[in-house]
Amino acid sequence: EDQVTQSPEALRLQEGESSSLNCSYTVSGLRGLFWYRQDPGKGPEFLFTLYSAGEEKEKERLKATLTKKESFLHITAPKPEDSATYLCAVHSNGGATNKLIFGTGTLLAVQP
Amino acid sequence: NAGVMQNPRHLVRRRGQEARLRCSPMKGHSHVYWYRQLPEEGLKFMVYLQKENIIDESGMPKERFSAEFPKEGPSILRIQQVVRGDSAAYFCASSPSAAAGGDGYTFGSGTRLTVV
Numbered sequence: 001e002d003q004v005t006q007s008p009e010a011l012r013l014q015e016g017e018s019s020s021l022n023c024s025y026t027v028s029g030l031r032g033l034f035w036y037r038q039d040p041g042k043g044p045e046f047l048f049t050l051y052s053a054g055e056e057k058e059k060e061r062l063k064a065t066l067t068k069k070e071s072f073l074h075i076t077a078p079k080p081e082d083s084a085t086y087l088c089a090v091h092s093n094g095g096a097t098n099k100l101i102f103g104t105g106t107l108l109a110v111q112p
Numbered sequence: 113n114a115g116v117m118q119n120p121r122h123l124v125r126r127r128g129q130e131a132r133l134r135c136s137p138m139k140g141h142s143h144v145y146w147y148r149q150l151p152e153e154g155l156k157f158m159v160y161l162q163k164e165n166i167i168d169e170s171g172m173p174k175e176r177f178s179a180e181f182p183k184e185g186p187s188i189l190r191i192q193q194v195v196r197g198d199s200a201a202y203f204c205a206s207s208p209s210a211a212a213g214g215d216g217y218t219f220g221s222g223t224r225l226t227v228v
Contacts, residue, residue: 004154034213043116043203043219044155087154091212097168098145098212099157 002027002092006103013078013110021073021086021106029093033071034100035064036087044087047073078110114138116206116220117186124226125194133189133223137206141218144187146179149201149222161187194227201225 003026013019025033032051036044048057050066057064061082063074073086085107089100117136125131137144142163147155157171161181172179176194181187191198203222211217 032213036219041221043205043221045219046213046215046217049214089155089213098143098160098207098210099168099171100147100155100213100217101157102147102154104152104154 002090002101004088004090004101004103006086006088006106008106009104010107011109013075013108015079015110015112016077018074018076018078020075021108023071023073023088023103024069025071025088025090026069027090027092027101031091031093033066034089034091035062035071035073036089038085038087038105047086075108078108080110080112083108083110116141116204116218118202118204118220118223120223121221122224122226124228126228127195128193131191131194131198131225133191133202133204133225134186135189135204135206135220136186137204138208138218141206141208143207143210144181145205145207145217146187146189147203147205149203151200155203158189191225194225196227199225199227 005024007022035047038044048064053068061076065072085105087105089102144161146158149155159172159179160168176192178190201222205219207217
């Protein structure tokens with residue numbers, strides 16, 4: 001069964017303190033791995049798509065990387081406005097069409 | 113572009129009542145997906161629809177839940193005879209083509225259903 005596990009569940013950082021969030025996945029065949037940001041009371045907001053091991057994507061203070069078993073979301077010198085829940089999701093070859101399988105997220109709090 | 117519109121934002125129903133959740137996709141999007149987010153759990157896929165067709169309902173509970181996406185108007189997720197366990201945030205996403213994830217797969221802000 002396809003599965004996505006995110007760690008840690010929660011992370012508290014000081015402003016400027018860099019860190020990484022982990023997303024481990026088990027799928028029958030990876031068609032894409034996605035990172036989303038979710039603010040309280042809002043829907044997920046797309047950040048990155050990664051398709052193959054070794055791929056990296058960057059946007060401002062965020063950088064996503066992918067291996068055959070996991071993905072990392074690196075946050076460099078975070079600011080308080082980066083506080084949110086970060087969700088990882090996969091689209092796999094197995095099972096049904098076009099559905100995303102989500103992890104439970106990492107709640108990030110960046111303190112000034 | 114108003115994005116994916118869901119309404120109502122908050123819905124309170126008594127046990128045994130019906131809940132109707134509406135989702136208007138982005139302009140030009142003909143593919144709609146419904147997800148449910150239970151407290152302390154990740155988003156779970158429920159159903160994927162195109163105009164007038166259910167493509168995949170593998171995540172939908174077999175009883176009390178139904179979804180439609182008519183030729184005209186929003187997609188509707190209907191929950192009959194609600195129970196406390198149905199309390200959750202329900203999110204809709206839309207896309208312009210058959211694709212999963214990515215920047216064309218846009219989520220709405222959700223409907224928070226509370227069953228009392």
